[in-house]
Amino acid sequence: MKNKNIKKIKEFGDFQTPRLLARQIALFLRNSGIDPSTIIEPTCGTGSFIHASIETFPKADIVGMDINKDYIELISEKITSIKHKKHIFIKQADFFALDWKKELNTYKDPILIIGNPPWITSAEMSILNGSNIPIKSNIHRYSGLEAKTGRSIFYISEWVIITLLNSLSGSNGALAMFCKTSVARRVLVCCESKKLMISKSSIHLIDSKRHFNVSVNGCLFICQLKPNSQSYSCTIFQNLNSDHPIQEIGIIDGNLVANIHLYEKWKHLHIQVFRYKKYVDNLLMSLLDRKKCYNNW
Ligand SMILES: C[S@@+](CC[C@H](N)C(=O)[O-])C[C@H]1O[C@@H](n2cnc3c(N)ncnc32)[C@H](O)[C@@H]1O
The missing domain is CATH 1.20.5 (Single alpha-helices involved in coiled-coils or other helix-helix interfaces)
Incomplete structure (x- = not known):
C-alpha cells in the first residue's frame, strides 16, 4: 500500500468493523432491552453498523454519517434495494463541524448512538501532520503545565464519545461504541467530573486480534442515560456472551478505582x-x- 494511503487510513482511523461483529453487537443491545426510536452512526464508514441496525431494529429511524464521500455513496447505493428505506438517512458530515446538541434535537427520542470512532491519538495526528482533529480539544480542561507535560494527549475516539455523551445527557438515550478499554475508563472519569446523567455503564471485552487483526485491548463500551441519574460505576464483562461481571470499576474522589468492592x-x-x-x-x-x-x- 502506498505511503499516502497508509497516512490517510491512520489519520481517519479507518479500520472498518467486520459485519459479523456489528451484528453480534446490535443483537446484544436488543437483547439487553435497548429499544431506540432513532439509531445514529456518526462515523459509519462502509456501514457495518447501519446494516446490522436495519436488520435488528426494523422500526427505528437510522442515520449514518461519515466524512468520506466514497463511503457515503457506497452505502447509499447498497440501500437502494431495501424496501422500507424511508427511515434511513445517510449523509456526508464532518463530526467535528457539527453542533451535536442541535443535531440530536432533530431526531426522535430515545436515541441510540452506535459505532466505532477513529483509532488515533492527538499526538499521533500531529506526527502525521493531520488536520482531522477538533479545534477546541482540551476536553479535560488541563492546565497549561499539564498540557505541556503531555497529559493533554487524548484519543480522537475519547473526544467523540465525550461530545456525544455530553449532548445526550439529560435524555433517555444510550451509547454503545467499540473503543480501547483505556478510552472507556478515561471517558468514565470525565463523565463523573462533568456530572453527566449516566444511569448505567458497562464494558464488554472484545477480542480485537480476532476481529480486527490488531493487538489492542478493545471493548464495547455501553452507557445508558436517564435524567437526574449520576451513576459512575461500570461493570466489566469478559465478552458479549458472559452474564458474570469480572470487575466493577468506579470513581472515588475523582480517581478511578479498579475494584470498588475491594476499595x-x-x-x-x-x-x-x-x-x-x-x-x-x-x-x-x-x-x-x-x-x-x-x-x-
Ligand atoms: C474505525 S472506522 C469505523 C467505521 C465504521 N464505524 C465501522 O464500525 O465499520 C472510523 C471511521 O470514521 C470516519 N471518520 C474519520 N474522521 C471523521 C470525521 N471527522 N467525521 C466523520 N467521520 C469520520 C472514517 O472515514 C472511518 O470510516
Whole structure:
C-alpha cells in the first residue's frame, strides 16, 4: 500500500468493523432491552453498523454519517434495494463541524448512538501532520503545565464519545461504541467530573486480534442515560456472551478505582496512607522553607 494511503487510513482511523461483529453487537443491545426510536452512526464508514441496525431494529429511524464521500455513496447505493428505506438517512458530515446538541434535537427520542470512532491519538495526528482533529480539544480542561507535560494527549475516539455523551445527557438515550478499554475508563472519569446523567455503564471485552487483526485491548463500551441519574460505576464483562461481571470499576474522589468492592473493604488503609502522605508532604515543605530561609540569610 502506498505511503499516502497508509497516512490517510491512520489519520481517519479507518479500520472498518467486520459485519459479523456489528451484528453480534446490535443483537446484544436488543437483547439487553435497548429499544431506540432513532439509531445514529456518526462515523459509519462502509456501514457495518447501519446494516446490522436495519436488520435488528426494523422500526427505528437510522442515520449514518461519515466524512468520506466514497463511503457515503457506497452505502447509499447498497440501500437502494431495501424496501422500507424511508427511515434511513445517510449523509456526508464532518463530526467535528457539527453542533451535536442541535443535531440530536432533530431526531426522535430515545436515541441510540452506535459505532466505532477513529483509532488515533492527538499526538499521533500531529506526527502525521493531520488536520482531522477538533479545534477546541482540551476536553479535560488541563492546565497549561499539564498540557505541556503531555497529559493533554487524548484519543480522537475519547473526544467523540465525550461530545456525544455530553449532548445526550439529560435524555433517555444510550451509547454503545467499540473503543480501547483505556478510552472507556478515561471517558468514565470525565463523565463523573462533568456530572453527566449516566444511569448505567458497562464494558464488554472484545477480542480485537480476532476481529480486527490488531493487538489492542478493545471493548464495547455501553452507557445508558436517564435524567437526574449520576451513576459512575461500570461493570466489566469478559465478552458479549458472559452474564458474570469480572470487575466493577468506579470513581472515588475523582480517581478511578479498579475494584470498588475491594476499595470499600480496605479504604480505611488508603485514608491512613493518605494522611501519612499529607504529613510527609507538610514536613518536606517546612524543611524546604527552612532551607530557603537559611540560604537567604
Ligand atoms: C474505525 S472506522 C469505523 C467505521 C465504521 N464505524 C465501522 O464500525 O465499520 C472510523 C471511521 O470514521 C470516519 N471518520 C474519520 N474522521 C471523521 C470525521 N471527522 N467525521 C466523520 N467521520 C469520520 C472514517 O472515514 C472511518 O470510516
